Amino acid sequence: MDRRKEFERLLQSALSGSLSRQDALRAQELMRADREFLEEWVDHFRLDSILQEELDGAAIVDLVDLVSSSGGPGEVGLRERRGEDVRGGLARQAARASQTSGLKWALAGVCVLAAGLLLMFVWQSPRTRPVTKQLPVPDETIAMIAQTSGDVWREDNVPPMKLPPGRLQLDSGFAEIRVYNGVTLFLEGPVDLDLLSLDRAHLREGKLRASVPDGAEGFSVTTDSVRLVDRGTEFAISSAADGVSKIHVIDGLVDVFPKDVGNTSDNEFGKSLVEGESVEVGPTFGLREASFDLFGFPSASAIDESVSARYRRWQQWSEEFSRRSDLVVYFNFEEGDKQLLSRQGVTNLATVQGLEVKATVVGCEVVPGRWPQKQALGFYNTTDRIRVRVPGRYPQLTFACWVRVDELRGVNQALLLTDVFDSWRPHWQIARQGDLKLGIGQSSVKLSRQMQTGSTPLVSLSPLGRWTHLATTYDSQSKTVRHFVNGTQTAWNRLPRAEPLRIGAAEIGNWLRPRKTGDEPIRNLDGRIDEFVLLSTALHPEEIQEIFEAGR
Amino acid sequence: MNNVEKAKQPLNDDELNDPQSEVVGLIAKHQSRLRGFLRSLLAGNDDVDDLLQEVNMVLWKKAGDFEIGTDFWAWSSQVARYKVLERMRSYSRDRLVFDESFVLELADAATERSIGFDDERSALRGCLERLPTAQRTLLEMRYTQGMSVVRIADEMSRPAGSIRQTLYRIRGLLLQCIESKMGTQV
Structure with missing residues (x-):
């Protein structure tokens, strides 16, 4: 018999809980001979259980029943006695917490756990639901x-x-x-x-x-x-x-x-x-x-004056900033009009290093930036993107931009994404959960997963539709990644390994990936960017704070 | 095995502190993955609910040992693996299914295969949305209504083998879809 067919039949019986001992040994034999079968085995069991919970939705409630009932009169038997040990531990713990002892507290502890689990379930499920799948909520804004x-x-x-x-x-x-x-x-x-x-x-x-x-x-x-x-x-x-x-x-x-x-x-x-x-x-x-x-x-005029003063202050700062020797990319989108931007591309204001950084605008409305006088690029359409090519390898990098995110769609939204995600290429984006995330490509998906650094959800730090300064630093020497939102560090991570990063062909505000599977959700940024910076050093927190203060 | 060693130690006072509430959330979030883990190691041949319960108890008691921010799946699957071995040792020979050494191999693979898959549920939802209606209906018969393959076959007047195969194929597609979503997440 075809080994694959045989294995599939065995796995299916195992999933429905009707695998004989004979069959189990045969399955073991097949899996030992073929690693692929073994992986399928654990994958299908995992998915089967997740499907049960997802489609049935009763798993956690069962769990609560179980926890509550496990405090009831104990039956005899080896397993039950072990169960009692667990409850005993729980009792000791509850007793310590309350300076009392006795079975009542064991039960209380069990109930607390049950209630906790139920609560977490209730509290978590709406949060993990993809944003796009929610029913439209009535607009309560006024x-x-x-x-x-x-x-x-x-x-x-x-x-x-x-x-x-x-x-x-x-x-x-x-x-x-x-x-x-x-x-x-x-x-x-x-x-x-x-x-x-x-x-x-x-x-x-x-x-x-x-x-x-x-x-x-x-x-x-x-x-x-x-x-x-x-x-x-x-x-x-x-x-x-x-x-x-x-x-x-x-x-x-x-x-x-x-x-x-x-x-x-x-x-x-x-x-x-x-x-x-x-x-x-x-x-x-x-x-x-x-x-x-x-x-x-x-009054209107007081606000206008204040706005102009801040814009002028930023202009001065920007001019000075563009002379930094560690600047790799600096776009502030202030050059000329839309025609110029789309025909000639964005000008890289980082000139000291003399790098050949090319940037082309595809689509993108020119829209107001932080101040009405300032230009920004909007990435609202799936076509909108800035194509950029950045040569070199960077032991340290700082990514920074002023961005206004208007919508979180429950998908990844691009800040800077390299076209390919192979070893040591960075993906800087707002992840589907709404946190700022730096991922670093590795030779395998599994290794890449260990190289992600996320922050706390952005909306908790800066609400939708407000201009926000985002910055992330990478230092291969100390293997650290740090995220900053509006000048304040919000997360950091020590990576298991680190090497210089390379960017090459990449996009700001979108992702043009080799479309092999064709199922990648669209990643354009639902918002606008009015300043974008890449530096070949990992900026200190105080420097990032300064950039924020100068541009707010 | 470090966590397994730790699991044997008595409780400390600082375990009564805050990490517990966070851990309760993580326990809840990992229920179905842990259940799948236990079932795969026991070849689906046992009711794993009470075993899962024991695992939960240990995780809850040992909440203080868990370092928030490290991989909860790696930690909890260690505890689950230990619980499976413990149970297997209490079985009589004729109830044993897999060899102990093979169970360890399976446990390694099961841990590794979903490390970093914290968002698997939402990826799955996305993938379910895109399933053709017929496939989705079949999944609902199996999982929502809890019908056996034989009953589904009966109801649809198709051979059980073909239902089994279709279910297998749908799960395969979903796994592929999830993998691609998780993979491109970074």
């Missing part, structure tokens, strides 16, 4: 961040570009918020604001300026002492810790309703204010007219 400048958020709680209702705490810097109904809120830190709905915001503390276009009338801002309803206008409002709120109408008309002022007999329906008028409302004095100084209130 506003977007149109522009920021030098923004620092309390406890690093950086809001995403698309904002659902929630609290915004800007410690310093500027933010321009565009509510979907067209209202624009200008914020300058420190300000503490609850964005409640399309037509309402609550100012806990600080100052804001709002511009309400035609059609969005009725937008209201509340503080602890007042409710302001807009009638089509532009106004400024502040709320101080002592409960005093000030309102100034820059243009148009607003209605003001003091809160909790006992009997508001003189005007139960509040007071209407017109252009140029100001009031203050406080717990001790109610509502009264006041002088008002618009100075210090955020």
